[in-house]
Amino acid sequence: MFIGMDDTDSNERMCTTYLAVLIADALEKEGFGTVSGYVHLIRLNPSVPYKTRGNAALGFEFNPAADSAEFRTKLISFVSGKIIEYAETECEKTNPGAVFIFEENDSELKNRLNLFFKKAVTDLVEIDEAQQLLSQYFIPHLSLKNGRGLIGALAVCGALMNPGWDETYEYLAYRFPEKWNGTAVLPRFVDTNSLIAADKATYPKTWDTVDYSEKKNPFPVCVPGSGDPVLFGLRGESPEVVLEAAERVVSEPVYLSAVFKTNQGTDAHLISVGNVTEMQPLHSYILTGTVVHSSKTNEGGHDIFVIQDQTGNLLECAAFEPTGSFRKVIRALASNDSVTVYGSFKNNTLNLEKIEVLSLTSIFAFENPTCPACQKRMESAGKGQGFRCRNCKTKSGDKIKIPVPRKIKVGFYEVPPSARRHLSKPLIRMKIH
Structure with missing residues (x-):
């Protein structure tokens, strides 16, 4: 069987990982059976607005000591009692849910839960969708308050029943x-x-x-x-x-x-898109485009720049103040640089998690020419009259174009660990140093 649970903590207290371990240990000590493998910690869509902290669902595969209806009822009651005892239900945002799936050989349910798991990581899932699955497959469950935790509880069971994802x-x-x-x-x-x-x-x-x-x-x-x-x-x-x-x-x-x-550190939440029109709020994306407006730093210390996708649509991208030195990379971007951006889309802005600089445009500065005789810098001979050397009296018509060294190179850049989301894949996992 599979046991999944979610939404038992608050913003300040408790942790569903802790409760899952307590329950798993207690089930074994009380003779209900044995845990198979590792307890799963599955991070869901990090942009969901009603999460408490890290939006993690917990679950584990369990080998029950018996298979009677009476034993199942007793097991469910035991787990439900622990959740009721420990969950921070006084918090407005805490809405615990737990599910108990005994039909592990039901291939249709397995496939449905796999799709549900993937959707919960990348998309927005409503409680009605979870409740429909529970009703259709007669899945025993616990629902406290509005029961939003049922979403994560089903999603983690989908991960448990469908291995093979990046772990x-x-x-x-x-x-x-x-x-x-x-x-x-x-x-x-x-x-x-x-x-x-x-x-x-x-x-x-x-x-x-x-x-x-x-x-x-x-x-x-x-x-x-x-x-x-x-x-x-x-x-x-x-x-x-x-x-x-x-x-x-x-x-x-x-x-x-x-x-x-x-599934932490896997980029499982990111969706690759070809243009801005495919993007929806509260989702996370990968998009390639060209810088059209270089970075500006606002009063809060956040750096904002604008890229254009392949169809001409504009997208505002942001590196927020907590990303620290990552903002230096963003400030070094220039118009016509080609980049691929990674991050969550909210309020018509992509909040950056990392960026790949694909190509850098050449930047030039214009300076007064130097005298070929004495190598000193010429000065203006007057409006529209070019330049002249005061000492040698030599003349030149135009300013000279000097390449300006870029402060960044082609390659990947990421926010520091202290600003990284749980699901974001560090460059070291991408074999990029």
Whole structure:
């Protein structure tokens, strides 16, 4: 069978990954059966407006100890009770949902859930669509409040039942409950130097552990700042490498830990399009075009430029202030540069996650000519009269054109780890350095 759940956290507290691990462990300890493989952490469309934090759904394959109707009812009741106990339902945006799929050999349901999974990662899915699937296939489920979590719960089951997508792994360490579940959240302790050592020992098979973009002050990206149970998380290509990195981390005592199979760092949310008219708000895209207006920095420190697609439509692209030094790349773009942009589309603007500079136009500056005799710069001889050398009396008709070196090169550029979305594929995973 497959168990999926979503939307149990709030903006400030709790974490569905934590609850999924608690439930998986409790099911085994209570004799309900055994978990098969890794708990799945599936990130859905990052542009969905009603998400709490990272828009992740959790699920796992489970081998039940019995197959009677009574046993199934008892198992569902046990899982539902845990979700009701831990979910942050007092938060307006938290709408938990869980599903229990026993018919793993139903090929029609498997295919439908695969399409549902892919749509939930790239598109907008309404609750009605989830409820229709639940009704059509008589899928047992838990729905609290408006039940929006049913969308993610079904999507993660689609991922579980249809392997073969680009997979990565994350090790998550959790704090003791008394450090985060009281009236005051105690500060985390994770030694930054140990994170740097873990990163250097396992990179590039792990990534986004530390942000080095501010070289004088490396920032530990893998340590959250909210009041949830996560102590730190390490992302990588395999379970073995994230565990190897975790062994090098010095921190406060770890209450619980787990390795998750994920779609993080895969660009699964991006849709390739040929022109701007194909783009819809709250989706993420890849589009190639030509720069027509170079970057301007607004009062908030955000850099905005405009590209033109192959059909002549214009698109505003933005590198926001938190992307830090990435904005230097954007400021170095010039009209007629050819680029491919990657990012989410909102308010008629593409919010950049990375960019590939395909070609650079030549830029020239115009200067007064130099005297061929004394090599000094000539000066104007008067309006419309060209230039002359004051010493040698030599003359020249026009200014000379000097190539201006470009501050960027052809190639890929990405936002720093601290500004990267969970689903965005780092260049190191694209074998680009």
